[in-house]
Amino acid sequence: MTQTEPLTRRPPLRDPADRYVGKPVDRVDGPAKTTGAALYSAEYPYPDITHAALVHATVTRGRITGIETDQAAAVPGVIAVLTHLNAPALKPAPKQSPMNLSSLVSGTSVDYLNTDEVHWNGQPVAVVVAETLAAARQAAALVEVAYEEFPATVDFAAEEPKATPQKSDLLQSGEGKKGDAEAALAAAPVSLDLRYTTPPHHHNAIEPHATTAVWDGDRLTVHEGSQSIAWAREHLALRFGVPAANVRVIAPYVGGGFGGKSSLWPGTIVTVMAARATGRPVRMMLTREGVYRTVGGRTPSAQRVALGARPDGKLTSLIHTSVTMTGRVGGGPEQVTSQSRHLYDAENILVRQSLVQMDMVSNATMRAPGEAIGTFALEAAVDELAYGLGMDPIELRMRNEPDRNPIDGKRFAHRMLREAYALGAEKFGWSGRTPEPGSMRDGRWLVGMGVASAYHPAWLFWANIKVRLFADGTVLVRCGFQEMGMGGATAHAQIAADALGVPLGAVRVEYGDSELPTAPPAGGSGQTASVAASLLAAADKLKRSLLALAKRSPGSPLRGLRPRDLQARDGGLHPVAGTGESYAAILTRAGRDHADAAIGSESRAGQVAGQLKFMAQFLRDRRRFVRAAAGAQFCEVRVDPDTGEVRVTRWVGVFDVGRVINAKMVASQLRGGIVMGIGMALSEATLVDPRTGRIMNPSLSEYHVPVHADIPAIDVHWLDDPDPTMPLGLVGVGEVGITGVAAAVANAVHHATGRRVRDLPITLDKLL
Known part of the structure; x- marks a missing residue:
């Protein structure tokens, strides 16, 4: 969509040395967003617009044996109640394949409202279309569904021992190794072998998922907050049996996504279906709870990190394995061990990823999928090893900083992690830290400092x-x-x-x-x-x-x-x-x-x-070099020794992200990732009932994201050194900011209290 008005006269002359790349230029869409002129997907006006509301399954796995819609249909203003008994037919979703990238947009493989089967607790089993949103939601609450329930797999901890190795494909490798890491671990003079866990997470974008769908004959217009409009167009054309040229997806403004809007989830498909069935424009705005019920989030994980070292700190063995979840009807693996292939020059390395399938809504990508939770385990373990060796955590990292990729010897396209740590230590005042846990206080507060490496591949x-x-x-x-x-x-x-x-x-x-x-x-x-x-x-x-x-x-x-x-x-x-x-x-x-x-x-x-x-x-x-953004995260916390309350009080992040295009926007992106990482470290967790698979905290009143009072001033810096293998030397910044954050917090909490928390989030009960 057009973001600035065309000029009507020739622009003024410009000095060639006056370059815009790198400058903190104001956003061209800033006025539209701050004045309310920007239209989001649920704000486009159409004559005779109708509203839709979903009915969610209340069982985890089973079959619909009866569905009663008469009461719902009788609500004034209701136009239609669609179920598997009367909904228009869908084409099946394509099988996901890296050879057909648009196939990756499928949230799940379910034929929504075209089947009586239930695959997860929350799957849409009906949709109500009405003249008003209030009528649609009132009627949806009156739909009664009976089920035959089937055995279901919903307890991640119980399923973890049954995990199977992840298969490698063109985009991801399930395993990598160099030497015999297990034997080297057993022979190492100093070693540790630890378990870390992270819970499921949800994205919670400020704009919940919403769709406005309009059919004109066999031509479809969809206003959709999407991170992948081209793939969404291809997917909708396939599912509804029309040429891709007949589908238009419009998304000039998206109110946050973090990966949750990369795929097409049930709400979008059902809204388009409802518009076709009624012949009217249809708008569906998911409630916050509706997002949790129908949109995938980050998988839980269980990770093993084992490190072996000589007394001088040189790593002889690095083992990082993970177990994560995919939905039985969709989702994909997370690259949890990605950073462990590249960050440390260990003599022997083993990384391996395994999966369990569960009867849950498919997992989805979420800011730095894999590396966000993988850096927590790896970087917390490196910190533990540093204490075991009696060595400064930065010094241990620098002694194991590789010149080439550790597993296969490929060159790094660009890597300035040493410089990032040096600048970060200076800006943060790392030299003022006393190394013993519990040795620093500010009045009654215990003070701790922690560091961790950030890492995210460049695409x-x-x-x-x-x-x-x-x-x-x-x-x-x-x-x-x-x-x-x-x-x-x-x-x-x-x-x-x-x-x-x-x-x-x-x-x-x-x-x-x-x-x-x-x-x-x-x-x-x-x-x-x-x-x-x-x-x-x-x-x-x-x-x-x-x-x-x-x-x-x-x-x-x-x-x-x-x-x-x-x-x-x-x-x-x-x-x-x-x-x-x-x-x-x-x-x-x-x-x-x-x-x-x-x-x-x-x-x-x-x-x-x-x-x-x-x-x-x-x-x-991939054959020639390893390309990535990296950085150093420095965190200071204060911990109340009586209550276990943790406050993040200072943050410095220094990043190697190649050339910066816009200094203001890069600072915002990096800070945003750090804020999200602090939430992951201290409060965020999607709570799943291990008996029913139902999400127990599907709202911002019970899923705790950081608020302004939780976040200190965040000082971010970048080296601004171009990556010669990238256009303009730029490397992506959207995701590297969250990586390493949870580990830096956990390491700072240990320095403050002497307690190691290896299971996120770090809540009060784990410190008392």
């Missing part, structure tokens, strides 16, 4: 893009990427302005619409880099076409020059020779008012080619 996908340069020097960038608050439109306006030599205000960015050129999902911290790569290529292509155009124009001072002889400045092209030729002059002389450049194709063949190009590049890069 690069493919993106299609179109760039149009007008004769007046204004630029239009069109790309269907997603904006969840991270500032993508602003970042790409900055990149385009620098690439084409125009003022920032001359760039207009359109995004968040499946009718725009296809972009990758907002996930894996890879969207900005992926779109930037195509944007830079389009800008270069555009300048080449302008040069070719000028060469064909009699009298042009650019005749005979090459693209490398040109530099962008002042909204025009000024060759080194100093001719003063501008965009306007080139286009006017050629009788044109604009020039276009496109990267990628929207044809079916073009989409397949783009996906194949991504897979080829992904596999080629």
